[in-house]
Amino acid sequence: MPVPSPNLTPAFNILRLSHVELVVRDLAASKAFYADTLGLQVTYEDSDTLCLRAMEERGHHCIVLKKGDVPVANVMGFKVFSEEDIDRAETFFKGKGLPVSYVERPHQGRTLRTTDLFGVPLEFYHKMDRLPSIHQKYALYRGVKPLRIDHFNFFTTNVDESVAFWNEMGFRVTEYTEDSETEKLWAAWMHRKGGVHDVAFTNGRGPRLHHTAFWVPTPLNIIDLLDLMSTTGYLPNIERGPGRHGISNAFFLYVRDPDGHRIEIYCSDYQTCDPDLEPIRWDLKDPQRQTLWGAPAPRSWFEEGTVFPEVEVSEPSLKAQPIIAP
């Protein structure tokens, strides 16, 4: 089997993905997209920063938008179980020869900045400013009614290597796509928090951020978003879907924000907390892996993504071709 055995005793305890910081060129346009259209809640706003959270979250932010000229993804944030886990993380990354530093992050406590093996910028923290719960403030729900951040998906030049590294960090593979000809991984989905994934890796020019996903209550909320976006000037921002994933079995939609950052709207995957959960294997040639209903993804979905600042993008090692919509 091309996926490693899960590391059940990782060096430090990552609880879950937490937040992403994206650079956007026009904060007002981004606010119109993330707050007014998707329905995230603004928690902080000034002339170059917009923080937002989703409806059941009590941490200060799940997405931070910074004004800038080049729409990169600055960092991927993860919450760890305790303050001590930050120290253990520092030890782990130093041991890998990866750069570590402590950074001042508004609304966050002690935060370790580092990267994964390929340079994906990461930060780990334990404390974040807490906000009152709003999950029952139904007057605030709008758009697609996003409840929480669900996962990140990265393009990587070598999925096997990314998986091995993140497996060491304790992320466990739930599903994967194998290129049966080379027996290499085309893609893999890995979790900490008990859903299908906190992070995923897809073979492609990388490292780059493929998308950030939000969990919503039901598929009808995704239909509502499509109706809304298509009649409020966001028709070009609809990229792929709606549909039912083969991998994860979740109902999904992919959209692009005003800067091209990809956002997935996602619901209805399944519980994965059992350490003896058998990863589900898909073959790269299976037309139902991405959409159970068969429709292939458009070319843009395979090619476009968000770069990380000052991280060089390389060609993937795996040259296999997925099925691309004509």
Add this chain to the structure above:
Amino acid sequence: MPVPSPNLTPAFNILRLSHVELVVRDLAASKAFYADTLGLQVTYEDSDTLCLRAMEERGHHCIVLKKGDVPVANVMGFKVFSEEDIDRAETFFKGKGLPVSYVERPHQGRTLRTTDLFGVPLEFYHKMDRLPSIHQKYALYRGVKPLRIDHFNFFTTNVDESVAFWNEMGFRVTEYTEDSETEKLWAAWMHRKGGVHDVAFTNGRGPRLHHTAFWVPTPLNIIDLLDLMSTTGYLPNIERGPGRHGISNAFFLYVRDPDGHRIEIYCSDYQTCDPDLEPIRWDLKDPQRQTLWGAPAPRSWFEEGTVFPEVEVSEPSLKAQPIIAP
């Protein structure tokens, strides 16, 4: 305006579409599709016939499947308001120089057989065998939970002429697509029973049946059908959707039965009973007319349809091109 004023005092009173008779090559395969998968209820069955009804219908059948070698559509059935309306219909069609005859139809009372101006085979009746209501027999609901037959859509070589004829019969235009270059109709939707349509016409090689549609309770039922079909061997039968129509605003899915007859699953259109309802105009070049969410239909959707027996198919008069998915 390219659509005629509604004829508010037609010669005879057509209540609504009623049923379609389709020829299928393998009744068992068709039963697996219509009953086991879509969820229609079998009301009669023998070695060459299968009758089905939908869950809120009390008439004996909304679809009749006849075993045969060539998958044609034998006749489109309509219910009229009274027995006298059958006589008035006879007068109307005779006056048009169209063939009329009375036919013996199982489970139906007196039935007039005729055709429209282009040869679409029609039958009109008032009485059909009545069955007990089953709309609250929730143990019987399955598949997409089809509630009732909703409309027919025909390819026609001349939409303007079809519309003029059916308008005389009392069908009122609710929405239409105009080819602004020629000011001719590309398509039109016409109703009797108060929804967006009982019949529609689309420019194309014709006359042929484009599809028959069933109404379902909610978009989630359509998602259920997609999940079911894609995992029970019917993946190739999914043709287009799901999506929100621009025209009609209904949520839809198009599938193909084992013989290629096209079925639409449809919900959430709007009430049209007002005689002064203004028809909604769409331009042929509007990418949102067919799918509000923008995705164009596949080539098969524009080209494939079911022929009527012994009715010659001709090229359409309008040569405009719709937007076709690549």
Add this chain to the structure above:
Amino acid sequence: MPVPSPNLTPAFNILRLSHVELVVRDLAASKAFYADTLGLQVTYEDSDTLCLRAMEERGHHCIVLKKGDVPVANVMGFKVFSEEDIDRAETFFKGKGLPVSYVERPHQGRTLRTTDLFGVPLEFYHKMDRLPSIHQKYALYRGVKPLRIDHFNFFTTNVDESVAFWNEMGFRVTEYTEDSETEKLWAAWMHRKGGVHDVAFTNGRGPRLHHTAFWVPTPLNIIDLLDLMSTTGYLPNIERGPGRHGISNAFFLYVRDPDGHRIEIYCSDYQTCDPDLEPIRWDLKDPQRQTLWGAPAPRSWFEEGTVFPEVEVSEPSLKAQPIIAP
């Protein structure tokens, strides 16, 4: 059978219910309820009037709120098929010895004012100011996403007599509740536009308006409204539901506006346009008639209603007792 044969050739052609005019004491509070909470659209507003329409309607108003001290229902509006039907209506009501007059109604054309046999104030019109369609302006949808006015329900002192009168007007019974002991009608549902009802009658002190109902897309919209109302100060306004009606099979919720006028939110009933539709009979003692799921209605639901101005309320003739929630 205690219900009359349908009158298939009524003296004049009523298309459908159209609107209700209610008196409210505080227009701002009513606007907060009907527009901000339910999601109807304001079409006219001044210091003593608020007009609203639902999302798929193109007529100017389905509900008119007039500022006043006593929260009565001023009139129940119906649209007729043609201008000539107004004249025929006048003849009909005069023939019944009922008062008729023509009234000036803002945003409406020629309007006949009269009453039914028991004094329920009615008005009939053909032309109403038309507004642009907004059914695809998804940014405007909010609250319970009300699509159109669906029906009125009246308390009446004698259901048999009300049914006979309205049957003469062409309303056809779709379902009814019989008190098997007396063989009298406890309640009846009657339609013009092809759904389960435009009007209904329930035995009780009357005549009074029991409720006005709006149609919404799915049961999830009703759940959304309950979540919204219960967390925005409208908890006391939730009267009964949600649930599935036995009668009509619709999914429902009853709420009370700031003046106590009862509003029903309703979806998923069935098509009734066939003149030979067999009315469904329910027994008064059947605990599933009002809620298929069995829960009886609260006492307020049987007792409270809106009076018509200067129309005396009398005790009902039928003394049977329904099942009331403890």
Add this chain to the structure above:
Amino acid sequence: MPVPSPNLTPAFNILRLSHVELVVRDLAASKAFYADTLGLQVTYEDSDTLCLRAMEERGHHCIVLKKGDVPVANVMGFKVFSEEDIDRAETFFKGKGLPVSYVERPHQGRTLRTTDLFGVPLEFYHKMDRLPSIHQKYALYRGVKPLRIDHFNFFTTNVDESVAFWNEMGFRVTEYTEDSETEKLWAAWMHRKGGVHDVAFTNGRGPRLHHTAFWVPTPLNIIDLLDLMSTTGYLPNIERGPGRHGISNAFFLYVRDPDGHRIEIYCSDYQTCDPDLEPIRWDLKDPQRQTLWGAPAPRSWFEEGTVFPEVEVSEPSLKAQPIIAP
């Protein structure tokens, strides 16, 4: 605050609740309820045992039904993270002076049997027979489409003491109801797996099992179950709901199986994996805590439950009165 600080380093690692074993008097009747009506899948069946699993589960069973005369709950099963955690559990319970033994359990590996402080029978295991995944076998979905077991809720004579004990085991309080007069806990919800709860405790005669809950995809699935149960002879089995909980914010329904065991159908709560999640406090007098929409629970919901064999039931220490439906 009346709830203890979470124990973030429990003696042994409980992953999640796993299964319940219930005694039923008629296996065929129970099969008709759990499999044919709720939609659980039968995984084992003989003359005195029925095992079932839910649609996304890969463990052999989430519910075991044993034929017997007295409908008790034999044991509540929990899965632990590793084989070593079984040994640690043994040490923990022995240290509490509670009875421990190893039992042979079909389809389960090494299983430790013990009880909580009040005698609730518990078993802990790591290995259970694994079955093929069926979450994408959409032809198998029926009933309410149950996806997984979600939680247990127990009556206990002393919620504070139960909470303290289970907190030691690592269960963390997410929400609780306080009787403000005595500052004692009326109820508490505690989790391991990251949702609102794996177990909950409610003040009442105990210890007894209040209910077992299953997670479903959307509220519409719960409406489907109500429609199904109310028309297939299970009307008396509908106990409370549907509704939106105040506590947990989940959409719910409570039903009773043929032996009176209470089952909750549940969806849409929220993610709780953060160790610094602040427990939400409710006051016993708050009418919105159980149902955000205000409707109080029926008396049976407060009084009826399933006993554990040979475990004496005592009166609760807290005499406060909840709001009971009349």
